[in-house]
Amino acid sequence: MTQLTGKSTVKVDGSELLTDLDTTINVGGVSREAVVGPNGVQGHRETPEAPTVSTTVRHTRDTDLIALGRIKNASVITRTDTGDSYLLRKAFVTDTVEMSGGNIRLNWSGMGLERL
Template structure:
């Protein structure tokens, strides 16, 4: 039987982040929606979508929230426990950085100029 992905690591410019196991990668590409007419679907419309990554970074005494929020132009590696990996090119943090004291986590939302399988 094949192993099923259960966790992933995230590295930013070669440095592994201390992350939760719930990282989510959307490889981007094209999303499609139905175009409706009076008698039903007439076709579809395509919209380009940028790749995105969402992860939670653990907050410690060494975590610099301001530095995390300023990340742009980074190489971000998303590597799964099954050996599959993806590289987000010229990645940047998309939202302001927010620390949750309840779980000690910093939710980071990323996007980039492209994604490649490595």
């Protein structure tokens, strides 16, 4: 029987983060939007989209919130329990870092996403 992905790990420059099960990968590329006129859809407009990775990190005594917010030009590797891996190149944290209830939501974007 085929194994389905149920969890993944996230490493930043080789250091594994203590993450929740909620990692999200957006491969980026092109998003399309319908262009509508008085008689209906006339076509579509394309917009380039950057790849992104989002996850929740658990706070521990060793977690440096300020250092997490300063991440840039990093290699972010997401590896699933089915053996699939993705590399977000030249990644940077996109939002300010906020901790709530011992959880930190990190959102990255980068210069490209590759399947390893």
